[in-house]
Amino acid sequence: MKFPKEFLWGGATAANQCEGAWNEDGKGASIQDYMPHGIMQGPSEVIDEHNLKLKGIDLYHHYKEDIALFAEMGFKVYRMSIAWSRIFPNGDDEKPNEKGLEFYDNVFDECKKYGIEPLVTLSHYETPYHLAKKYDGWRSRDLIGFYEKYVRTVFTRYKGKVHYWITFNEINSIWHFPLMGAGILTPKNSLSAQDLYQAAHHELVASALATKIGHEIDPENKIGCMVLGLTSYPRTCDPDDVIATMEESKRGYFFTDIHMRGYYPSYTLKMMEKEGVVLNATDEDLEILKNTCDFLSFSYYMSKCIASNPEQYEKGKGNLTTGVKNPYLQESQWGWQIDPKGLRYLLNTYYDRYQKPLFIVENGLGAKDTLLMEEKDGYWVEDDYRIQYMNDHLAQVSKAMNDDGVEVMGYTSWGCIDLISASTAEMKKRYGFIYVDRNNDGTGSFKRYKKKSFYWYKKVIETNGQIIS
Ligand code: BGP
Numbered sequence: 001m002k003f004p005k006e007f008l009w010g011g012a013t014a015a016n017q018c019e020g021a022w023n024e025d026g027k028g029a030s031i032q033d034y035m036p037h038g039i040m041q042g043p044s045e046v047i048d049e050h051n052l053k054l055k056g057i058d059l060y061h062h063y064k065e066d067i068a069l070f071a072e073m074g075f076k077v078y079r080m081s082i083a084w085s086r087i088f089p090n091g092d093d094e095k096p097n098e099k100g101l102e103f104y105d106n107v108f109d110e111c112k113k114y115g116i117e118p119l120v121t122l123s124h125y126e127t128p129y130h131l132a133k134k135y136d137g138w139r140s141r142d143l144i145g146f147y148e149k150y151v152r153t154v155f156t157r158y159k160g161k162v163h164y165w166i167t168f169n170e171i172n173s174i175w176h177f178p179l180m181g182a183g184i185l186t187p188k189n190s191l192s193a194q195d196l197y198q199a200a201h202h203e204l205v206a207s208a209l210a211t212k213i214g215h216e217i218d219p220e221n222k223i224g225c226m227v228l229g230l231t232s233y234p235r236t237c238d239p240d241d242v243i244a245t246m247e248e249s250k251r252g253y254f255f256t257d258i259h260m261r262g263y264y265p266s267y268t269l270k271m272m273e274k275e276g277v278v279l280n281a282t283d284e285d286l287e288i289l290k291n292t293c294d295f296l297s298f299s300y301y302m303s304k305c306i307a308s309n310p311e312q313y314e315k316g317k318g319n320l321t322t323g324v325k326n327p328y329l330q331e332s333q334w335g336w337q338i339d340p341k342g343l344r345y346l347l348n349t350y351y352d353r354y355q356k357p358l359f360i361v362e363n364g365l366g367a368k369d370t371l372l373m374e375e376k377d378g379y380w381v382e383d384d385y386r387i388q389y390m391n392d393h394l395a396q397v398s399k400a401m402n403d404d405g406v407e408v409m410g411y412t413s414w415g416c417i418d419l420i421s422a423s424t425a426e427m428k429k430r431y432g433f434i435y436v437d438r439n440n441d442g443t444g445s446f447k448r449y450k451k452k453s454f455y456w457y458k459k460v461i462e463t464n465g466q467i468i469s
Contacts, residue, residue: 001398003465008117008409011070011416011433012079012362014124014169016053018419019083021060025099028089030126031137031183038425039177039320042187050442052420052427057436058446059417063107065448066417069434071114073454074461078116079361079412080107081124081169084150091128091146096153104154108161118162119361119412121226122151122210124169125422127183137183138174138199138206147206148213155217163220166297166361167207170228172255174200176320180422193275204258205285212291222294224359225259227252228320229298229350231342232306235324240308248306248323253353260354262290295409296350299362300393303329303342320423333367334429338389344396344404351406358407360397364414365389366421366429371437371449380449381435387456394460394468413457417448433457 016032023029034043036051047054059066070078084091086100111118127137135142155165173181174196178188182199207225214221232248234241250267257265263286272279304316304323313324317335329337343363350358369381376382390413400406415431418438428440433454438444459467 001395001465001468002402003398004401005464007464008077008119008359008411009461010075010077010079010116010119010410010412011073012119012412012414013059013081013417013419014121014126014422015081015083015086016056016124016126017415017422018056018059018417020054020056020058022054024060025086025103026089026097027083027100028085028091029129030083030085031129031132031179032126034129035180036425038421038423039180040424043179043185052425052438052440052442055442057417057419057438060103062446062448064110066434067107067110067114067116069448069450069454070416071116073433073458075114075116075416076461077119077164077410077412078111079119079121079166081121081126082154083126084123085126085128087153088128088146088150089130091131091150092134092142101153101157104158105161108158112161117164119164119166119359120154120158120162121166121169122154123147123167125173125180132179132183132185136186137179138202139182139184139186139195141202143183144202144206144209148209151210152213152217155214155221159218163218163222165210165214165221165223166226167210167223167293168203169226170299170320171200171203171207171225172227172252173320174203175251194277197272197275197277197279200255201279201281201285204255205288207259208262208288208291211293212288215291224295224297225256225293226297226299226361227255229300229346230319230321231300231303231339231346232323233303233326235305235307235313238308241306244308245306256296256350256354258289259293260296260356262292264289293356295357295359296354297359297361298346298350299414300343300346300360301363301414302336303339304337332365336366338365340392340396343393344400347397347400347406347408348404351400351404356407357409359409360411362414363390363393363411364431366415366431368428369418369430369435369451371435378450379452379454381451383451383453386431386451386453390453390457391468394465398465398468
């Protein structure tokens with residue numbers, strides 16, 4: 001398997017799923033601090049002390065140890081997010097919180113020590129709670145100004161320390177989970193299409209504005225958009241299934257097209273027309289949207305099938321969105337259908353559409369791991385299933401590059417250290433190369449243990465992918 005010399009190997013986390021220290025050193029609450037059950041139930045009225053994310057894996061106090069472990073694996077890049085409410089505790093504050101800024105200074109300095117490039121997500125499902133409560137999140141145009149102030153602050157502060165940025169995590173998730181994706185507290189079933197498209201528009205304008213500002217502050221900055229990458233296949237070759245799949249794909253391309261092309265393509269205008277939406281978009285908004293991204297990044301865990309008559313088939317489970325089951329695929333313990341070839345397919349479709357570099361910033365297997373009674377060859381968890389999953393996906397990445405000519409900048413596996421899951425807010429769904437002793441009931445010592453996959457990934461990076469088969 002061939003990977004380019006400059007390929008960015010690494011891992012990914014998000015502040016709200018790993019940092020903990022939810023109210024330390026002046027941090028304000030984020031929406032996640034009020035989501036003890038992930039997306040499965042609505043938000044809580046008050047902070048629920050059982051919410052595992054409040055302490056996460058306590059990366060806030062373990063970052064030196066954790067980054068040293070990433071360095072031991074040879075990471076070239078570490079994808080992480082800045083918790084917006086660590087910098088602006090309420091989101092609409094006058095001044096930033098210096099302690100919060102210092103924390104990320106320390107993290108970036110630690111990365112630099114090992115030659116690891118940070119890849120920073122500016123907003124990873126962690127809108128400051130106050131902005132959700134007072135403004136109903138991104139439904140309000142005011143959020144553009146608050147986000148602008150926040151990104152200006154961090155682009156300026158970390159100039160020269162960070163060169164790779166992502167504006168919003170999985171921006172297309174707003175269709176499915178408006179609270180997580182856009183900090184909207186109004187329940188989804190009370191939101192109209194008008195509300196959702198307008199909120200999406202505000203995020204899109206804010207994203208393009210961040211790209212503009214980021215380039216102005218440091219022309220060296222590479223700024224990308226990020227979507228939940230989903231391969232959708234027609235369940236059968238019945239043209240009705242094919243058309244249903246095309247319609248579904250349009251909802252996915254909505255965000256990448258606007259980010260990468262800089263305008264609302266004709267089909268997006270038709271979508272809104274059909275749904276009775278009259279978008280409030282100013283001339284200035286449309287001008288800002290012309291600031292297109294340097295790269296397109298996405299998460300990829302699974303694929304799904306689409307049918308024009310879905311009730312005839314068994315329903316699939318999946319990452320924030322589902323279709324019907326694909327009879328040719330195996331699934332994870334959480335029912336997500338595993339499809340390495342779907343990753344090659346997706347890389348091709350994006351590259352054919354935009355001819356811009358792609359970055360796989362999330363991929364991995366959420367599984368229940370068992371800690372061995374004693375260390376075996378330096379590891380504590382025998383996670384061959386995870387090694388297999390990642391090997392098979394990376395083999396397809398290599399094919400996309402070498403057989404199909406797709407340009408891929410790098411690969412950051414999701415949850416390179418175990419963390420709290422986003423959809424179910426639990427600890428037992430683990431993705432990491434590093435096991436963290438914390439349990440669903442909140443017990444645990446927070447001690448870190450290497451898994452078998454730790455040594456495997458180290459070898460992958462050392463050989464620049466040569467051991468992938
Ligand atoms: C993506 C999110 C991540 C992450 C991942 C795995 O959608 O960007 O934050 O958590 O999915 O999902 P989960 O944690 O629910 O297994």
